Amino acid sequence: MAARLEGRVAFITGAGMGIGRETALLFAEEGAGVVVGDIDANAAKETVALVEGRGGRALATIGDVAIEADVRRMVADGARHFxxxxxxxxxxxxxxxxxxxSVLETDEKWWDRVIAINLKSAFWVTKYGIPELxxxxxxxxxxxxxxxxxxxxxxxxxAYTAAKGALISLTKSLAIQFAKDRIRCNIIHPGIVDTPLQAPYLTEALRREFEGGIPLGRIAQPREIASVALFLASDDSSFMTGAELVVDGGFTAG
Ligand SMILES: NC(=O)c1ccc[n+]([C@@H]2O[C@H](COP(=O)([O-])OP(=O)(O)OC[C@H]3O[C@@H](n4cnc5c(N)ncnc54)[C@H](O)[C@@H]3O)[C@@H](O)[C@H]2O)c1
Incomplete structure (x- = not known):
């Protein structure tokens, strides 16, 4: 079977670990050049080394996705290199x-920072990335x-919940605006995934509690989200735009 992303280039933010790293590895396996964007330089370089170790092509670019100048530079780095x-x-x-x-307990400083990383990042990535697409x-x-x-x-x-909710509306707006440019935009809603993001909180007791509420009876592995990203990145999803893909082991179906 032909590689599904042969000749394509993907900019993946937060590709230094977790779902993003797994997505970089999978996209590279499928023929893509991957631009590994992350705030953590060591993590990004490690992902690049893993991709290259498997014969893939990758570039590390370091920056904060909440900061306009960083994202503009990261996008330009990727486009120039590939x-x-x-x-x-x-x-x-x-x-x-x-x-x-809760809103009752959160300081403004952390509200703003969480919204900036989880939501404003999409503003910068699409503002500078869509012209490249x-x-x-x-x-x-x-x-x-x-x-x-x-x-x-x-x-x-x-703040996390509000940012993720706003991304749904942004997905639909981008899908409608840029369909004429043959640019599709979709959103993935993972359930709980075994990554460094969850690690500080996932005690054995909490893991068992979560797993009890998931019909498939376990939390996800990063590759199970990366494979959905591959579907959305590739022509396999060529007639999908503005869609939400829930990947949660049945959690929200209950
Ligand atoms: N793990 C889960 O259970 C889960 C569930 C639902 C949604 N998600 C979402 O999936 C995405 C990836 O999550 P993950 O679990 O792989 O996280 P992770 O913490 O394992 O990895 C996130 C990566 O993003 C990088 N990063 C963090 N802040 C950054 C910034 N300001 N600028 C640039 N890079 C930054 C980190 O250095 C890290 O490499 C996130 O958007 C998360 O909200 C995760």
């Missing part, structure tokens, strides 16, 4: 359960939502 961009995977996000809680003749934009955007939880992370 000569084009076809996929924007706005994956970077933070879940800070200690600082982002247009130059390439079309492409795919992937936003990373969460089941948190679809349901309230008793353990509140209100």
């Amino acid at each position: 000569g084009r961009l076809d996929v924007l995977d706005n994956n970077a996000g933070v879940l800070w359960k200690d600082r982002d809680r 247009r130059r390439a003749g079309g492409g795919s934009v992937i936003l990373m939502g969460s089941v948190s955007a679809l349901a309230g939880f008793t353990r509140a992370q209100d």
Whole structure:
């Protein structure tokens, strides 16, 4: 079978670890050049080394997705190095359960920072990335939502939840605006995934509690989200835009 992203280039934010790293590895396996964007230089370089170790092509570019100048430079780095961009995977996000809680308990400083990383990042990535996709003749934009955007939880992370919810509306607006440019935009809503983002909070007791509420009886592995990103990045999803893909082991179906 032909590689599904042969000749394409993907900019993936937060590709230094977790779902983003797994997505970089999978996209590279499928023939893409990957631009590994991350705030953590060591993590980004490690992902690049892993991709290259498997015979793939990758570039590390370091910056904060919440900062306009950083994202503009990261997009330019990727486009210059590979000569084009076809996929924007706005994956970077933070879940800070200690600082982002109920509106009653959260400081403005942390509200703003969580919203900036999880939501404003999509503004910068698409503002600077979509012109590159247009130059390439079309492409795919992937936003990373969460089941948190679809349901309230008793353990509140209100800034995270609000940011992920707003990404749904942005997905639809981008899908409608840029369909004429052959640019599709879709959003993935993962349930709980075994990544460094969850690691500080996933005690054995909490893991068992979560797993009890998931019909498939377990939390996801990063590759199970990366494979959905691959579907959205590739022509396999050529008639999909403005869609939400829930990947949660049945959690929100219950
Ligand atoms: N893990 C889950 O359970 C889960 C569930 C639903 C949604 N998600 C979403 O999936 C995405 C990836 O999550 P993950 O679990 O792989 O996270 P992770 O913490 O394992 O990895 C996130 C990566 O993003 C990078 N990053 C963080 N802040 C950044 C910034 N300001 N600028 C640039 N890079 C930054 C980190 O350095 C890290 O490499 C996030 O948007 C997250 O909200 C995750």
